[in-house]
Amino acid sequence: MTEEKIVYVLDTNILLHEPFAFLSFKEHDVVIPMTVLEELDSIKDRQRDVSRDARVAIRALEDILVNASPEQILSGVSLKKENSDQPSGCLSIFNDFALNEDTVPLSFNENDNRIISTAIFLQSKFTDKKIILVTKDINMRLKAKGAGLFFVEDYRTDQLIDDIQFLTKGYHQFEGEFWEHVSECESETDELNTKHHVKRELLPQSYMNEYLIDEGNYFAGKVAGWDDQKLTIIDLNRDRLMSRQAWGVQPKNIYQGMAMDALLDPNIDLVILTGPAGCGKTLLALASALEQVIEQNLYEKIIVTRSTPEIAESIGFLPGTEEEKMAPWLSAITDSLEVLHKQDENMHGSLNYIMDKANLQFKSINFMRGRSIQNSIVLLDECQNLTASQLKTIITRCGEGTKLVCSGNLAQIDSNYLTPVTSGLTYIVERFKDFEGSSTINLNGVVRSRLASFAEENL
Known part of the structure; x- marks a missing residue:
């Protein structure tokens, strides 16, 4: 039985999300409506970070179609790679402007409608093929279904999990007491740590730097x-873990204790902190950074950056230097600095002194491309x-010598085209869980206030 031939119609946001997305559909055909090329053309010259993705997508399409005749572009150009035995489909451009508006269910006033109409026209013309519109626009998926398109999908090749509940938490909690689950154990102690070697079957699906409580x-x-037989565990001593301190801050729960252990570990290059609002992500990251820059002299400076919502992606309209322009977006950092120094006699003077002493820099994420950051702690909020x-x-x-701390709350996504399972934060949590130089902690529990805790649980 031969597999059903599928034709994928791509929306513009798919190529902006991943410029080479048209190469990801294996043996199936890909159709790019002319409206998509028009939208890419209008985006490529804008002063926005997404413009680069538009230019990359245009160049990638041109590389495939450069030697094709107009007839071949309309009928389909093979996507098969040289010296590859893998089956491949064809890439074609569809002139949706040539469609008769009387024959399609949606008005041509909007670009989205023309793209949907392309998919509906192909569905009626090629009844032996499965026509799928691929878009990250949720409302467009609803419109397409309502207009009579049978198959509409999100782009999922970069989706590593199906449900956010399966996202790696960074720790494993045993029922009851840990030692009740251990039948055999060999222990050894060096100058710094006690290591336990237990049977691999205790935790068959473990990964590097996973915490055990x-x-x-x-x-x-x-x-x-680990190996096939044994699992090696470093005993952190729970009391010692909970008594760790950075810039006057101590953990309020075991999750913060694990996070602080990872943040203060010089052998960990990437720390990923997830969790609800008010769980202490930013405060712990900043306190640990100040401790390691000022007190321990492990790093030379702290660089703070974050994504800005697309509605205000450009920071040019704000007055002042780059740091001054970024200040409204990075108020979470300045709020945390105030919390750390609220007992000082002159808090404003203390903040200026500490920011200068730690060489604390606020940078726009738009200007990070092309840089090489050395001997720094980077806080990416x-x-x-x-x-x-x-x-x-x-x-x-x-x-070399740089530590990156990534933090975020998957329940507060502002992007139009991202969901918890397709967010870049989810992607790096899953991709880096087996990397020995990274650690992930889900800070389970709100410690900001009882008001914030109640809101997180009930709103």
């Missing part, structure tokens, strides 16, 4: 390695609004 509040450990490619751009800026 129990309901009895007696044990805290961290996975340090609000990561849930970034795509996987944007986060890759930032992570690859980090040079």
Whole structure:
């Protein structure tokens, strides 16, 4: 039985999300409506970060179609790679402007409607094929269904999990007491740590730097390695973990204790903090950064950046220097600084002194491309609004001796085209969970106030 031939019609936001997306559909055909090319053309010259993605997509399409005749472009150009035995489909451009408006269910006044009409026309013309419109616009998916299109999908090739509840938390909690689950154990102690070697079957699906805790509040450990037979666990000593301190801040719960352990570990290059509003992500990251820059001299400076909502992606309309323009977006950092120094006699003077002493810099995420950041701690806030490619751009800026702290709340996504399962934050949590130089912690529990806690649980 031969597999049903599928034709994918791509919306503009798919190529902006991933410029080479048209290469991801294996043996199936891909159709790009002319309206999509028009939208890419209008976006490519704008003063926005997304303009680069539009230009990359246009060049990628041109590379495929450069030697094709007009007839071949309309009928389809093979996407098969040289020296590859893998089956491939064809890429074609569809002139949706030639459609008769009387024959399609939607008005041609909007670009979205023309793209939907393309898919509906192909559905009526090629009844032997499955026509699927691929878009990240939720409302467009609803309109397409309402207009009579049978199949509409989100772009999911960069989606690593199906439900946010399966996202790695960074720790495993055993029922009851930890040692009740251990039948055999070999322990060794060096100058710094005690290591336990237990049977691999205790935690078959473990990953590097995964924290281990129990309901009895007696044990805290961290996975340090494994083989087919044994699992190696570093005993962190729960009391010692909860007594860790950075810039006057101590953990209020075990989740903050694990986060602070990762933040203060010089062997961890990437720390990812997830959790609800008010769980302490920003405060812990900033306190740990100040501790390591000013007190321990492990790093030379602190660079703070974050994504800005697309409605205000440009910061040019704000007065002042780059730091002054970014200040409204980074008020979470300044709020946390005030909390750390609220007992000082002259808080304003203390903040200026500390920001100068720590060489604290506010940078726009739009200007991170092309940089090489050395010997610094980079605090990247609000990561849930970034795509996987944007986060890759930032992570690859980090040079020797740099630590990156990514934090975000997947329940507060502002981007029009991202969901919790397609957010770049979710992507890096899953991609880096097996990397020995990274650690992920889900800060489970609101500690900001009882008001914030009640709101998080009930609103």
